[in-house]
Amino acid sequence: EAQVTQNPRYLITVTGKKLTVTCSQNMNHEYMSWYRQDPGLGLRQIYYSMNVEVTDKGDVPEGYKVSRKEKRNFPLILESPSPNQTSLYFCASNPAQGRGRDTEAFFGQGTRLTVV
Amino acid sequence: GENVEQHPSTLSVQEGDSAVIKCTYSDSASNYFPWYKQELGKRPQLIIDIRSNVGEKKDQRIAVTLNKTAKHFSLHITETQPEDSAVYFCAALLLNNNDMRFGAGTRLTVKP
Numbered sequence: 001e002a003q004v005t006q007n008p009r010y011l012i013t014v015t016g017k018k019l020t021v022t023c024s025q026n027m028n029h030e031y032m033s034w035y036r037q038d039p040g041l042g043l044r045q046i047y048y049s050m051n052v053e054v055t056d057k058g059d060v061p062e063g064y065k066v067s068r069k070e071k072r073n074f075p076l077i078l079e080s081p082s083p084n085q086t087s088l089y090f091c092a093s094n095p096a097q098g099r100g101r102d103t104e105a106f107f108g109q110g111t112r113l114t115v116v
Numbered sequence: 117g118e119n120v121e122q123h124p125s126t127l128s129v130q131e132g133d134s135a136v137i138k139c140t141y142s143d144s145a146s147n148y149f150p151w152y153k154q155e156l157g158k159r160p161q162l163i164i165d166i167r168s169n170v171g172e173k174k175d176q177r178i179a180v181t182l183n184k185t186a187k188h189f190s191l192h193i194t195e196t197q198p199e200d201s202a203v204y205f206c207a208a209l210l211l212n213n214n215d216m217r218f219g220a221g222t223r224l225t226v227k228p
C-alpha cells in the first residue's frame with residue numbers, strides 16, 4: 001500500500017530537549033516536504049527536498065533542520081524545541097512533476113507536538 | 117516565491133446549496149493547482165486538481181475553474197451534503213522546483 005508514515009503521532013516534550021520526527025514514504029517519490037498546521041494559518045511549509053541530498057527552506061524554517069540521506073526518509077529535527085513550535089506537523093511526498101505523471105501530494109498521518 | 121491566498125476562511129451553507137471557495141496565486145510559472153480536503157483529525161487528501169492548460173475540470177459534484185490571466189482558481193461544490201463539512205486547502209505548484217504552496221484553508225460547514 002502506497003503511504004507516508006510519520007512517527008510519533010503524538011509527542012509532549014520540554015523546552016530545549018532535542019527531538020526528531022521521522023517520515024518515510026514507499027512510493028519512490030523524489031519530492032518530500034514538511035508543513036506545520038496552526039489554526040487560521042493553514043499549512044505552512046517548513047522545509048522541502050527535491051531529491052537525495054537536496055534540501056531547501058520553506059516559509060518557516062527557523063528552529064528546524066532536515067536531512068535527506070535516502071530517498072524514502074526525510075526526518076524533521078528540532079535541536080532546541082520551544083513552546084512556539086507546538087503545532088500539528090505533516091510530512092508529504094509527491095513525484096517530480098513530469099509529463100503525464102500524477103503530481104498528487106500524499107500526506108502522513110500528522111504528528112501533534114506539544115512543547116512545554 | 118509563490119504566495120497563495122484563499123477566501124473565505126469560513127463558509128457555512130445549508131445542505132443542498134452550493135459552496136464556492138476562491139484562491140489567487142502570485143507566480144505565473146505555477147502550472148498545477150490541486151485542492152485538498154481535510155476532515156477533522158485526519159490528513160489532507162486530494163479531491164480534485166487542474167493543470168494550467170485546462171480552464172475547468174469536473175468530478176461529480178465538485179468542479180474547479182482556472183483563470184490564468186487573472187491568476188485565480190476556484191472550487192465549486194454543488195448539492196452540498198453534511199459529509200462535505202471539512203477544511204479545504206487550495207495549492208499551487210511552482211513549475212521549476214516542484215515546490216507546492218498552500219492557501220490558509222477554508223472551514224466549510226454544511227448544515228443539515
